[in-house]
Amino acid sequence: MGRRLATLLIAVCALVGTACIGRFATWPPDELATAYTIEGCESTHGEDPRAYDLNAGSGGIMQIDKETWADFFAREYGWTWTQIVQDDVLNHRAARVVWDRAGGSWQPWSACVP
Numbered sequence: 001m002g003r004r005l006a007t008l009l010i011a012v013c014a015l016v017g018t019a020c021i022g023r024f025a026t027w028p029p030d031e032l033a034t035a036y037t038i039e040g041c042e043s044t045h046g047e048d049p050r051a052y053d054l055n056a057g058s059g060g061i062m063q064i065d066k067e068t069w070a071d072f073f074a075r076e077y078g079w080t081w082t083q084i085v086q087d088d089v090l091n092h093r094a095a096r097v098v099w100d101r102a103g104g105s106w107q108p109w110s111a112c113v114p
Contacts, residue, residue, distance in 0.1 A: 026096040041112030060091030
């Protein structure tokens with residue numbers, strides 16, 4: 001099932017642009033559909049300009065919580081908050097770290113979990 005979802009997501013990304021493929025490369029195949037759904041819920045797949053507001057409480061296409069994660073990512077990965085919010089691929093990488101640290105769970109995005 002995971003490979004079929006990955007193939008479908010790649011087809012969707014081909015229609016909307018190759019940057020989409022890079023964003024989802026970080027996720028396990030069985031999690032692609034959920035990652036895509038959450039991205040849509042959180043930022044309308046990047047179409048909502050508020051997703052890129054550096055002063056908001058959460059930022060980027062996957063809406064990473066600033067208070068919880070900004071210092072962690074700066075310290076552990078050298079990623080600035082500006083990079084995390086404005087770079088969609090990096091935002092997905094950061095979201096994957098959050099997901100991993102939540103035990104492979106979408107709990108940090110519980111409002112958007114299908």
